[in-house]
Amino acid sequence: MTGNNTESIQKRDNQFLHPWEDIKHLGQNRRxxxxxxxxxxxxxxxxxxxxxxxxxxxxxxxGHRRQEMADAIAEQTMALSYVSPWSLTSSPAAELAEKLATLSPGDLNHVFYTTGGSTAVDSALRFVMFRNNVLGQPKKKHIISRNNAYHGSTFLAASASGKTRDKNFLDFNTELFHHISDPNMMAKPGSISENEYCAIKAQELEDKIKEIGSDKVAAFIAEPILASGGVIMAPQGYHAACLAVCRKHDVLYISDEVVTAFGRLGHFFASEAVFDVVPDIITCAKGITSGYLPLGAFLVSDKLLQSIETEDPNAVFSNGFTYSGHPVACAAALKNIEIMERExxxxxxxxxxxxxxxxxxxxxxxxxxxxxxxxxxxxxxxxxxxxxxxxxxxxxxxxxxxxxxxxxxxxxxxxxxxxxxxxxxxxxxxxxxxxxxxxxxxxxxxxxxxxxxxxxxxxxxxxxxxx
Ligand SMILES: Cc1ncc(COP(=O)(O)O)c(C=O)c1O
Structure with missing residues (x-):
């Protein structure tokens, strides 16, 4: 391509409102x-x-430009490019659900497909609220997250996010969402040990649950490593300590693995393999297709689903997307996982x-x-x-x-x-x-x-x- 082409793309691109568009540069961007x-x-x-x-x-x-990925995507497109996930299904969606269940920790054996990370987090949060409605706990809806967390750009996911700079110009649900400090090792006072710092951070979670009331707190959501917040490293044992606090107070633990799942930390899922926690829900996206096509998911434990079934077998989780379980995206995810395993x-x-x-x-x-x-x-x-x-x-x-x-x-x-x-x-x-x-x-x-x-x-x- 010539320099001219670059310039003309850059000019036309100014009609594309990019994520985090800075209005003062509108029309002037040269990405x-x-x-x-x-x-x-x-x-x-x-x-x-x-x-x-x-x-x-x-x-x-x-990595980029995988012929096998292109072939798998093309083959699935020619076999079946789309099917409604409401009353129908497709082989790639079913096969991927089975595969994810085998790769995920504990009894997280069910998969809810979404279109990306934000919709995975949003759907997971809606699922938690749905469950508490079914269990007759309509007040148990509050969510605890951390400062500097990033969980996405839909309303609930953005409300769970904790990056203060992102809070300036938009609206958020501040009634149900609460934030505690992040467990940044850089902020650990030199006078205390890593263990003590960890205990302080877990205590902060417990104090927040008590302040809101454990009858009102539905879930704690945490990235294993606060990624977009600046790769914030928690003290050793932090997630396990937080999980113990959650268990003590009947609060669900959602591990947001949108960044860490599919190998970033050397495992398909990092929650158990690296941080020794089996959460109630794991959200994932990004690496699930290595970015070749958009796809996200949340994985949920059998235990949670059973609790709903026991309480009200007629309950309906009225949440989902036209592209939930998109056959081409699922075929890409299957090929991606196959490549990861084979290589x-x-x-x-x-x-x-x-x-x-x-x-x-x-x-x-x-x-x-x-x-x-x-x-x-x-x-x-x-x-x-x-x-x-x-x-x-x-x-x-x-x-x-x-x-x-x-x-x-x-x-x-x-x-x-x-x-x-x-x-x-x-x-x-x-x-x-x-x-x-x-x-x-x-x-x-x-x-x-x-x-x-x-x-x-x-x-x-x-x-x-x-x-
Ligand atoms: C931890 C985490 N959760 C959720 C999201 C949102 O994912 P998406 O941009 O695919 O909606 C991101 C995006 O960076 C993320 O880092």
Whole structure:
């Protein structure tokens, strides 16, 4: 494609209102146009190759341009492109439900299909409320979530989300949704142990349940790792401690695995394998098709379904989507899982994870890098131009948005970054190898140094070693 083409796509693209559209840039946006993908790389419309650092949006787990995926999608399209999920079904939807039941922990043996992560969370929350109506507990509807959580963009999912910046211009249900602090290890006071910190956080959940009343709290929802909140790492044992609190107070535990399921932490589901919890409900999306087609789901335990059946066998969960169990999306998910199993992609993620984290940790040598954290193949490099003492500290905010600058520099170096304010989130396709991890870290390091030089030359930051 020519530069002209790029420009014309960028111009026309201004009629596409993108997620988190910033109104002040309306009509002025010049987004990078991505034209192709292959393995862990993508290529923009001017032919520049970029390593796909965020794997799209934490989703292209098996990598781009898989012929087998294209074939499976084409075959299913030609066999049956759509069927209503109300009174009919299709073989891929049925087969995928059976497969997910075998991969999920405990007795989470039933699957409700949705169109993505937000609708998975929304449907899970509606299911919990539905169940309590059936059980004759209509007041037990309150949901507890955490600050900095991201659960999606539908009304209930957004109400469960806890990123304050996202709360400025929209409406949310504030009556039923409550937020407690996140379990950020970076905020742990130095004077207490990790165990003590964990106990404090679990206690906060228990206190919140007691404050609202356990007869009113329906569920606690938590991402295993707060992903879009900045890869926030909880203290060891946090989820198990929260689950114990939930069990004690008859509160359901929803594990939002939209990011962590399908290999990001080296397992199909991370809840039990990594965090030792068998939740009542798991939500998933993204990696379920490796982003080839939109699909989401929530998995629910037999126990919960039985409790509804026992109480009212005539109850109807009046919730669902035209595209619930879409046959082509389900065929893509089945092929995706088959590829993951056949190519031992989860094993690769587990094997590469320590190397990925160690290599990224070397970036701590760069003066503006304040923290590097992560688990599996998800990580966050947090920069801070304030913490290192600069000449203009008084006019700078802690969260100076250096992430965008780093991303821009990295793009010129051939690396795509997911910038979140002052953080760079990295979650590459799970097929990445050591050599490619070296490439990713080297380019990220250079990009951060280039951004550091910018802020230095603009007088926004001063290298402490220069003074
Ligand atoms: C943990 C979590 N839950 C839910 C969602 C919403 O998923 P979707 O964007 O597919 O609706 C996301 C999206 O990033 C997420 O990270």
């Amino acid at each position: 990078t146009v991505i034209a192709e993908g292959d393995g862990i790389y993508i290529r923009d419309s001017d032919g520049n190759q970029l390593l796909d650092g965020p794997a799209g949006m934490w989703c292209v787990n098996i 031992s992609i989860l094993e690769n993620a587990r094997e590469m994870a320590p190397y990925f984290q160690q290599k990224l940790a070397t970036l701590l040598d760069i003066p503006i890098v304040a923290d590097v954290r992560g688990i599996g193949l998800m990580a966050c490099v947090e920069c801070d131009i304030n913490v290192k003492k600069d000449a203009h500290a008084d006019v700078l905010k802690m969260d100076y948005a250096i992430g965008d600058r780093i991303d821009k520099h990295c793009q010129t170096l051939g690396l795509l970054v997911r910038p979140i304010i002052n953080m760079c989130v990295m979650s590459p396709p799970l097929i990445i190898n050591r050599h490619q991890i070296d490439e990713l870290v080297e380019k990220l390091g250079k990009g951060i140094e280039m951004a550091m030089e910018d802020v230095k030359s603009e007088g926004l930051w001063q290298d402490p070693s220069d003074s």
